[in-house]
Amino acid sequence: xxxxxxxxxxxxxxxxxxxxxxxxxxxxxxxxxxxxxxxxxxxxxxxxxxxxxxxxxxxxxxxxxxxxxxxxxxxxxxxxxxxxxxxxxxxxxxxxxxxxxxxxxxxxxxxxxxxxxxxxxxxxxxxxxxxxxxxxxxxxxxxxxxxxxxxxxxxxxxxxxxxxxxxxxxxxxxxxxxxxxxxxxxxxxxxxxxxxxxxxxxxxxxxxxxxxxxxxxxxxxxxxxxxxxxxxxxxxxxxxxxxxxxxxxxxxxxxxxxxxxxxxxxxxxxxxxxxxxxxxxxxxxxxxxxxxxxxxxxxxxxxxxxxxxxxxxxxxxxxxxxxxxxxxxxxxxxxxxxxx
Amino acid sequence: xxxxxxxxxxxxxxxxxxxxxxxxxxxxxxxxxxxxxxxxxxxxxxxxxxxxxxxxxxxxxxxxxxxxxxxxxxxxxxxxxxxxxxxxxxxxxxxxxxxxxxxxxxxxxxxxxxxxxxxxxxxxxxxxxxxxxxxxxxxxxxxxxxxxxxxxxxxxxxxxxxxxxxxxxxxxxxxxxxxxxxxxxxxxxxxxxxxxxxxxxxxxxxxxxxxxxxxxxxxxxxxxxxxxxxxxxxxxxxxxxxxxxxxxxxxxxxxxxxxxxxxxxxxxxxxxxxxxxxxxxxxxxxxxxxxxxxxxxxxxxxxxxxxxxxxxxxxxxxxxxxxxxxxxxxxxxxxxxxxx
DNA sequence: TTGGCGTCTGGTAGCGCTACCATCACGCTA
DNA sequence: TAGCGTGATGGTAGCGCTACCAGACGCCAA
Numbered sequence: 001x002x003x004x005x006x007x008x009x010x011x012x013x014x015x016x017x018x019x020x021x022x023x024x025x026x027x028x029x030x031x032x033x034x035x036x037x038x039x040x041x042x043x044x045x046x047x048x049x050x051x052x053x054x055x056x057x058x059x060x061x062x063x064x065x066x067x068x069x070x071x072x073x074x075x076x077x078x079x080x081x082x083x084x085x086x087x088x089x090x091x092x093x094x095x096x097x098x099x100x101x102x103x104x105x106x107x108x109x110x111x112x113x114x115x116x117x118x119x120x121x122x123x124x125x126x127x128x129x130x131x132x133x134x135x136x137x138x139x140x141x142x143x144x145x146x147x148x149x150x151x152x153x154x155x156x157x158x159x160x161x162x163x164x165x166x167x168x169x170x171x172x173x174x175x176x177x178x179x180x181x182x183x184x185x186x187x188x189x190x191x192x193x194x195x196x197x198x199x200x201x202x203x204x205x206x207x208x209x210x211x212x213x214x215x216x217x218x219x220x221x222x223x224x225x226x227x228x229x230x231x232x233x234x235x236x237x238x239x240x241x242x243x244x245x246x247x248x249x250x251x252x253x254x255x256x257x258x259x260x261x262x263x264x265x266x267x268x269x270x271x272x273x274x275x276x277x278x279x280x281x282x283x284x285x286x287x288x289x290x291x292x293x294x295x296x297x298x299x300x301x302x303x304x305x306x307x308x309x310x311x312x313x314x315x316x317x318x319x320x321x322x323x324x325x326x327x328x329x330x331x332x333x334x335x336x337x338x339x340x
Numbered sequence: 341x342x343x344x345x346x347x348x349x350x351x352x353x354x355x356x357x358x359x360x361x362x363x364x365x366x367x368x369x370x371x372x373x374x375x376x377x378x379x380x381x382x383x384x385x386x387x388x389x390x391x392x393x394x395x396x397x398x399x400x401x402x403x404x405x406x407x408x409x410x411x412x413x414x415x416x417x418x419x420x421x422x423x424x425x426x427x428x429x430x431x432x433x434x435x436x437x438x439x440x441x442x443x444x445x446x447x448x449x450x451x452x453x454x455x456x457x458x459x460x461x462x463x464x465x466x467x468x469x470x471x472x473x474x475x476x477x478x479x480x481x482x483x484x485x486x487x488x489x490x491x492x493x494x495x496x497x498x499x500x501x502x503x504x505x506x507x508x509x510x511x512x513x514x515x516x517x518x519x520x521x522x523x524x525x526x527x528x529x530x531x532x533x534x535x536x537x538x539x540x541x542x543x544x545x546x547x548x549x550x551x552x553x554x555x556x557x558x559x560x561x562x563x564x565x566x567x568x569x570x571x572x573x574x575x576x577x578x579x580x581x582x583x584x585x586x587x588x589x590x591x592x593x594x595x596x597x598x599x600x601x602x603x604x605x606x607x608x609x610x611x612x613x614x615x616x617x618x619x620x621x622x623x624x625x626x627x628x629x630x631x632x633x634x635x636x637x638x639x640x641x642x643x644x645x646x647x648x649x650x651x652x653x654x655x656x657x658x659x660x661x662x663x664x665x666x667x668x669x670x671x672x673x674x675x676x677x678x679x680x
Numbered sequence: 681t682t683g684g685c686g687t688c689t690g691g692t693a694g695c696g697c698t699a700c701c702a703t704c705a706c707g708c709t710a
Numbered sequence: 711t712a713g714c715g716t717g718a719t720g721g722t723a724g725c726g727c728t729a730c731c732a733g734a735c736g737c738c739a740a
Contacts, residue, residue, distance in 0.1 A: 011726055022690040059726035061398045062695050078423040086417050090444055104430055229625035262630040285569035290605040351696055362720040399696035402725050
């Protein structure tokens with residue numbers, strides 16, 4: 001009983017003593033019950049409950065060399081989009097025995113590199129990262145890391161390891177095509193933050209219009225500031241001032257779309273009669289707006305959940321059927337763009 | 341070189357060998373450089389850089405008995421309010437050497453109890469919890485825990501340990517008083533989720549109206565469903581149907597307020613002429629709406645940041661001047677309630 | 681009977697770090 | 711000169727757990 005240091009909590013040795021077995025057998029009874037005879041297992045379980053024993057995860061990690069921490073690198077914590085992803089992540093982690101360690105790059109590639117270094121020092125069990133635009137150094141590092149990696153939010157042909165997302169270019173094309181089908185020809189673009197996903201949506205917008213000879217750079221209003229409803233008002237206001245005959249807006253984010261709707265209200269432009277509006281992500285409020293706003297639905301929650309699913313499968317050495325998953329998207333048409 | 345297990349990474353022993361000193365001196369040079377002579381310090385620093393040595397946090401925790409994990413228990417991850425709090429938390433943690441471990445109660449007290457047990461098993465360095473309505477068991481446990489605890493989001497006289505927040509009752513009273521001053525007499529209430537904070541806002545609403553003999557239970561529309569813009573539409577619609585002469589709405593959340601605004605638009609009720617609207621939290625979109633929506637500004641980011649500040653001060657055994665901090669709130673008056 | 685094999689169990693030696701205590705050199709006082 | 715405090719350094723023994731290997735036991739085939 002020379003307990004010089006110690007936390008005061010029961011240890012595996014206490015359980016072993018109480019159950020009259022060796023410490024290692026307790027360890028096995030916890031991790032691989034099938035390797036321990038039924039009788040001992042029951043005695044050990046009883047002792048565990050009586051002592052209220054909880055294994056010390058730090059010691060487990062140190063002894064086994066296996067960590068139970070999944071690192072998650074997201075560009076933002078406040079953006080609704082990533083909040084939904086996080087919800088999916090945490091819902092899947094719940095009860096899995098793994099822990100999430102979140103970090104936030106604020107949309108900076110340098111930060112991403114730095115945070116990755118930091119995580120690496122902690123020997124994560126797996127890593128989840130956002131997007132497909134990592135620096136060469138990061139890609140190289142992750143490619144030879146000995147833990148599984150999943151990239152989320154975008155679909156692309158060459159994942160570092162695993163990938164789950166959808167095509168922003170395609171989603172934007174579908175949205176713009178819809179505006180064209182409803183009769184718009186002078187279609188504007190609103191974008192903020194201009195992160196890689198945003199740029200791909202703009203790419204889809206441009207490609208779709210170019211194919212029909214309708215692209216006009218004067219109808220693009222963009223800012224590197226974060227996306228917000230106020231930015232939506234400011235950008236759409238700027239666009240209306242510069243190209244007042246614009247008859248539709250493809251907004252690369254829902255808050256921009258909502259801001260555009262308000263700006264139209266403030267200027268007396270009718271939606272959808274004078275200006276049709278389409279948003280992106282289909283946040284809850286889109287359906288409640290007046291008029292309800294058309295938007296591209298994306299599967300953010302599922303993306304977070306499935307990403308963790310794939311990582312855990314790989315950590316536990318199960319087959320992962322598909323390394324690159326395309327979750328797709330769906331255009332939800334509402335009044336803001338319906339002219340039929 | 342009998343490296344039977346090992347991670348392959350350099351250890352403190354490697355650094356010690358390279359620098360020609362004892363392992364413990366390396367340990368000290370890292371944690372308390374002032375206790376090591378300048379000469380050795382320089383040799384050790386050099387060896388660290390050459391070997392690219394990073395201390396293993398797991399081993400540090402195990403050996404020292406001190407954890408660097410701060411547990412954070414929030415009721416929701418997707419609610420904008422807590423997203424802002426989290427941003428503050430992570431901004432303060434950045435570079436501090438501490439780690440955040442988030443858990444999500446989904447507004448359930450049972451979950452809170454369970455999660456707390458789980459955290460306790462990991463010997464956190466500190467705990468941050470939301471609100472002041474913990475179960476007796478949780479309160480008792482935390483009160484005698486050997487780590488600092490901070491409660492956030494509300495102000496109250498009897499913190500478990502430390503507390504930072506504001507009075508929801510007072511904030512609601514100020515909002516309702518403002519509506520009265522602008523000439524409203526038949527003031528309704530919209531509430532969703534009905535968590536403790538929401539109930540206190542309702543309490544403030546009721547108290548303010550009762551003082552003036554204006555309280556009418558028929559003007560309250562509530563749901564236990566999560567707050568959302570759609571709920572704002574549904575609840576305000578229900579209220580207009582039941583008490584159609586309602587001339588103002590105090591909405592206990594901004595998304596409800598935005599929904600109410602949309603519902604007014606859909607029904608042709610003018611805001612603020614027919615119905616004045618006040619929200620709660622002052623999310624960014626409130627200022628961009630048309631009309632702009634009056635709301636109670638709360639200091640969510642600061643709350644998260646300061647809470648971690650206080651915890652770290654206490655972990656590092658610095659004086660914390662005030663155990664209960666009232667951050668207050670501010671009514672931001674905009675067109676949606678201005679009739680003067 | 682012997683040998684071989686599989687199943688269950690335990691002892692020992694770490695994982696990488698730090699607490700605790702011992703040691704030693706040095707300078708100062710009596 | 712002895713004695714002693716002080717500051718710098720290092721050795722040892724853990725922290726709580728698991729990998730590795732050895733041993734015990736039962737069973738079956740030869």
